[in-house]
Amino acid sequence: MPELPEVETTRRGIEPHLTGRRITQVHIRQPRLRWPIPTDLPHRLQGRTITRVERRGKYLLIQCPPGTVLIHLGMSGSLRLVPPDAPPRPHDHVDLTLDSGLTLRLHDPRRFGALLWFDPETGNHPLLAHLGPEPLGDSFDADYLFRISRGRRISIKALIMNSQVVVGVGNIYASESLFLAGIRPRRAAGRLTRAEATRLVAAIRQVLEASIAQGGTTLRDFVHEDGAHGYFSQSLRVYGRPQAPCTTCQTPIKHITQGGRSSYYCPTCQK
Template sequence: MPELPEVEVTRMGISPYLISQTVKKVAVYNPNMRWPIPAEIAELNGQMIEKIERRAKYLLLYCTAGVALLHLGMSGKLCVVSSSEPLKKHDHFELFLQSGKSLRLNDTRRFGAVLWFNELSDADHVLAHLGPEPLTDNFNSEYLHQKAQKRQVSIKTFIMDNKVVVGVGNIYANEALFMSGIHPKKAAAKISLAKYKILVENIKLVLAKAIKQGGTTLKDFSQADGKPGYFAQELMVYGRAGEKCKKCDLELTGLMISQRATVYCKNCQK
């Protein structure tokens, strides 16, 4: 599924085409998403999109009348195309823009979402429980160490908890833990502040690098301009179970943690 870097790359990709553009028409081709697309989404008609922000994996499109909240789910993608381009299978939602272009949401599994709120505060039931953004100063080693007190859950599960920190999905949790030399099954409470400092630095590093390189190449993801990301070419452990560790040549071990595929090196991660 698209993770934080892919969503951020999508935000950067669509922003030049949408900001300061007026919505001429809203089209809902299939309202049956994760939550039904509300009829109120039609309030976007005639509105100028003022800015686009990201919160966790949600994209927020602001205009005078309110905020449209979009989520890509497991297989969704947003593309900017000519409004005259024929619809593709699984195109469920479209914004026709004054420029003659359209923003389309394509989602094969329909776990994505399109919601409308007249005030951002109305979206608290969706956003209020989320932890800090990982690339901000609010996410630091002292914060993470404090949150981990008495938590016996595995460190991998802990850093993937959106109530602790948003956007550290499976790919980047695997990578950051390897870079930090931390065993993914180690209890969160048993990790020192010094180790958390290293882990926080590596989470920020791996996410920033993925964003810079265009997001990880996943079969269900493409940027707004249709170009794939390239971070997957540099993955150290994710998806490489049974292959040699790039640091020590030991065979990488694969297992499941909280029903998520996990790969680590028994020699490099303790």
């Protein structure tokens, strides 16, 4: 699934081509995604000018006053900028053609993504209403993480993967961040010390920023707006490396399952 770094990489890739551009045509080939695409979307969008392209968690927000297009890439979705006469491939579901001549094309083989419309003046969209702070923002700091972890019996990995606590820390990035912070993924969140909270916040920021810089982590079929793959997977220290030597101490990496998801850690470096 595209995570925060992949979505942020996509946002940065498409933003220069969308901001200030007018939408001249909307073509919906397949409206049945995770939630149906609004039938009046072409009417709402055609002729609108895009003022900003933002990200909230794993959601892309294309501002077209007086409304906003909300896009989620689901399990295997991607956005690409193509010439308007580029023939659609299978699973190319939506085209937004711009006055520049380029077309923003939504590709989603599993159709688990979303393309919706809402008016911010009437309130936040329900999908955004309960999201926690951005991990790269000022409101996510050691004091916040330490405070919100108090009395929690769930694992620290489950806590930082909870989007109501902090957005965008997916499974891969949680494992990598906990390794850098020296904390085992099964540790009860309530046992986190203030010093560990400081290390973990710094590690989450470091891992996410490194992944964004390298274009995200591509493990299956996610590609960026230009069709290029991310390369952060080549820098993973523990995730997907069971029994491989730890890059720090050479101890074999352990693999466990938490909540139906794989976790990886070094039994020596992480306590």
